[in-house]
Amino acid sequence: MVRVVITGIGVICPAGGSTEEFWNNCLSGSAAVTAIPEEWALYSTFSSTIWAPLPPIDFLKSRLSRIELMQNDTTALLAVAASDQALAMSGTVAKMVNEKKNTYALEAIDPLRAGVFMGTGIGGIASFAANEGHQLYAPVSAALRSNPGGDTASFDAIHRLLRYPPRFHPFAVAMSMPNTSSATLGIKYSLNGPNLTVCNACCAGATAIGYALKAIRNSEIDWALAGGVEYLRDGYGGIFKGFDIAKTLVNPGADPASANRPFDTARSGFLFAEGGAAVLVLESLDHAQKRNAQPLAEILSYAESFDAHSIMSPDPSGTQSERTVRKALDEAGMTPENIDYINAHGTATPANDEIEARLIERVFPHGPLVNATKSLTGHAIGASGAIETAVTALSLCTQTVHGCKNLINPVRPLRFVQKSGAYPIQTALTQSFAFGGHSAALILSRC
Numbered sequence: 001m002v003r004v005v006i007t008g009i010g011v012i013c014p015a016g017g018s019t020e021e022f023w024n025n026c027l028s029g030s031a032a033v034t035a036i037p038e039e040w041a042l043y044s045t046f047s048s049t050i051w052a053p054l055p056p057i058d059f060l061k062s063r064l065s066r067i068e069l070m071q072n073d074t075t076a077l078l079a080v081a082a083s084d085q086a087l088a089m090s091g092t093v094a095k096m097v098n099e100k101k102n103t104y105a106l107e108a109i110d111p112l113r114a115g116v117f118m119g120t121g122i123g124g125i126a127s128f129a130a131n132e133g134h135q136l137y138a139p140v141s142a143a144l145r146s147n148p149g150g151d152t153a154s155f156d157a158i159h160r161l162l163r164y165p166p167r168f169h170p171f172a173v174a175m176s177m178p179n180t181s182s183a184t185l186g187i188k189y190s191l192n193g194p195n196l197t198v199c200n201a202c203c204a205g206a207t208a209i210g211y212a213l214k215a216i217r218n219s220e221i222d223w224a225l226a227g228g229v230e231y232l233r234d235g236y237g238g239i240f241k242g243f244d245i246a247k248t249l250v251n252p253g254a255d256p257a258s259a260n261r262p263f264d265t266a267r268s269g270f271l272f273a274e275g276g277a278a279v280l281v282l283e284s285l286d287h288a289q290k291r292n293a294q295p296l297a298e299i300l301s302y303a304e305s306f307d308a309h310s311i312m313s314p315d316p317s318g319t320q321s322e323r324t325v326r327k328a329l330d331e332a333g334m335t336p337e338n339i340d341y342i343n344a345h346g347t348a349t350p351a352n353d354e355i356e357a358r359l360i361e362r363v364f365p366h367g368p369l370v371n372a373t374k375s376l377t378g379h380a381i382g383a384s385g386a387i388e389t390a391v392t393a394l395s396l397c398t399q400t401v402h403g404c405k406n407l408i409n410p411v412r413p414l415r416f417v418q419k420s421g422a423y424p425i426q427t428a429l430t431q432s433f434a435f436g437g438h439s440a441a442l443i444l445s446r447c
Contacts, residue, residue, distance in 0.1 A: 002217045003285040005295035005447060008090025009390045010082035010227075013276030014052035015377045019085055023394050026402040027420045031376045033256055033271065040237030042161055048249035050256045051240065052273040052378030057081065063094065063188070065102045073124035073175040074231040076184040078277035083185055083225055090281040091293050097190060105190045108291045115193035115221045116185045117212040118279075119204025119228035121382030121434075122239070123178030123197075129234040131172040133164035163235040181229050185279075193221045201434035202345070202379070203304070204228050205278065205386025206442055210302030212282050213442075223283040228386035231275035240272055246312065248349055261406035262346035262372035263353050263416060270347040273378035278386035280393070295447040297393035300334075300427075303327035307437040314351060314433060318359045321439045325363055325431060328441040336364045339443070340425040341401060343392045345433045346372025347379055352433065357412035369425065371417040375405035385432035389442055392430040396446040399424060 009019050014032040016022030025031075032052045040046070059069055062081035069077065087094060087106070094104040105111070141162050144155055174180060179197040186195045194215060198208045205228020212226035232239045243249050251268040252259045260271035288295055305324040309315035329336060342364070345356055360370060373391045380387060395401050403419045410416050417423075431441045 002219060004213050004216045004282055004299050005285050005288050006280050006297050006299065006393050007283055007288050007293040007295055008086035008088070008092065008281030009296065009393060010085030010089070010279045011387060011390050012054070012057060012078055012082050013278070013377050013380055013383065013387055014054055014273050017055040017057055019089065026373070026376055026391065027400060029376070029403055029405055029420065031260070031405055033260065036237065036240065040240070043236045044241055046237070046241065046244050048244050048251060048269065048272070050250065050252045050259060050271065052271050054274045054276070063102070063104065068102060071171045072184065073127040073180060074275065075120060075124055075229045076181045078231060078275060079118060079181040079185055079229045079279065080188055082227065082277040082279040086225065086279045086281045091291070092281065094189065103188055103190055109223050111190050111192045113193055113222045114191045115212065115215055115224045116182045116191055116195045117198070117208040117224055117226040118182040118185065119198040119208035119382050119386065120178055120181060121199065121201045121204055121230055122232070123199070124176040124180055125239060126231050126234050127169070127172065127175035129238060130165050131168050133235065134168045137162040137164045185225055200438045201436055202381055202384055203432045203434040203438040203440040204382035205384060206389060206430065206432040206440040207304060207385070209280060209282070209386060209389055210304065210440060210442060213299050213302050216282060216284050222287040225279055226282050227277065227279035228383040229277040230381045230383040232272070232381065233274050243272055250348060258406045260348055260375060260378065262348040262375045262404060263357060263411050264407050265409040265411055267348040267350060267353060269349055270374065271378035273380040276377065276380035276383040276387060278383060278390045280386070280390065296397045297444045298447050300443045300445055301328045301331035302440070302442050303331060304438065304440045307439070309437050311436055314355055315437070316351070316355060318355045321355070321433060322359050322363060324439040324441045325359070325429065328429065328443050332443045334427065334443065337366050338427050339364060339368045339429050341369040341395060341423070341428040343388045343428065343430040344370055344372050345431055346374050348374065353411055356433070357414060360414055361412055367415040369401055369417050369423060370414045371401060371404040373402070375407070376402065385440060388430050388432070392428045392444050396425060396428055396444055401425065
């Protein structure tokens with residue numbers, strides 16, 4: 001069987017703008033939690049009033065030109081920036097092939113046997129919302145300006161609400177398409193292999209990595225960029241409102257800093273992340289060895305299932321989620337006792353954490369380490385599974401596991417990691433569950 005390894009990791013999320021910064025913040029327990037933008041209060045009231053914003057990002061340092069910044073949705077920019085990090089870590093050299101287009105070719109990588117597999121939950125929804133805003137409000141603004149009715153105060157109050165870009169963007173369609181991030185990476189690095197976008201909500205990033213694993217293992221390709229990306233900020237807070245009105249988001253309570261608490265009995269919902277991206281370089285072990293790339297971790301197996309229960313809530317029995325985990329173990333040729341560490345989905349919603357904790361309890365009675373990265377990053381929807389796969393790989397590589405922030409009273413008596421530290425782990429599971437009923441699991445091992 002073809003062995004598949006991770007040789008590069010790129011991460012941008014609320015916990016850090018680079019893989020190194022992200023990992024250091026995970027280990028130190030630093031989490032980005034702030035009040036939602038003040039201007040959103042002009043359009044609605046919100047039950048949840050905190051989120052996890054992205055750090056400032058200089059995209060021009062990631063092989064992106066000013067023209068590309070204007071022509072691309074933020075999801076595509078995040079994907080390129082995270083990929084740039086992953087390529088550097090993997091020792092993959094990118095050389096310019098078309099200066100006008102700002103495109104590159106990758107040394108020692110056969111473009112016909114190199115693929116791109118990216119997951120996203122909503123794709124370029126922020127660009128869609130911005131252009132829809134222009135379409136809706138530009139004529140309203142023009143009418144107000146031509147006939148303010150003499151009431152300057154009322155005119156100013158109404159006009160203040162009309163937040164929209166100065167033009168309907170000529171790249172609106174391309175910016176809004178869910179497959180734009182995958183396509184952009186293929187174009188940017190001149191990769192002619194399979195180019196796939198996965199859109200199964202919160203499982204998307206993990207599933208994309210799983211599909212890349214299968215393609216390499218089946219000898220369809222030798223090398224891939226795989227991961228997930230999401231960007232969920234709009235000028236009106238409408239995307240945030242959708243999750244808020246569904247009652248999935250955290251109640252900030254008296255102390256916003258401690259409100260996000262996966263697997264705690266006092267949990268109230270997930271912390272909404274502005275966005276994020278994680279991209280991994282995957283390749284066959286033989287391919288990595290031929291180009292002297294240093295493996296960070298090996299991916300042993302991937303499995304998925306669908307619970308056919310509800311578009312918004314998981315099956316309380318957890319039957320299909322458990323099936324996913326057991327399928328991943330079978331494919332890896334392992335028993336539950338082989339797993340030393342579980343990076344859990346851990347959203348901090350009442351239903352998910354209870355169902356997931358009981359699943360872990362049933363399948364892994366020997367008590368592996370368990371933690372929840374969303375306690376530090378918030379929930380970046382389609383990027384989350386990829387971010388958590390990156391964490392799992394880094395944990396195996398460094399033999400260090402981050403703590404589960406704000407976990408005081410665990411929902412179940414599992415072996416939760418409450419403080420970052422060194423742990424001897426050889427094999428790990430990361431699992432993701434999603435709106436609609438999707439589940440995905442990846443098993444990784446130390447190289």
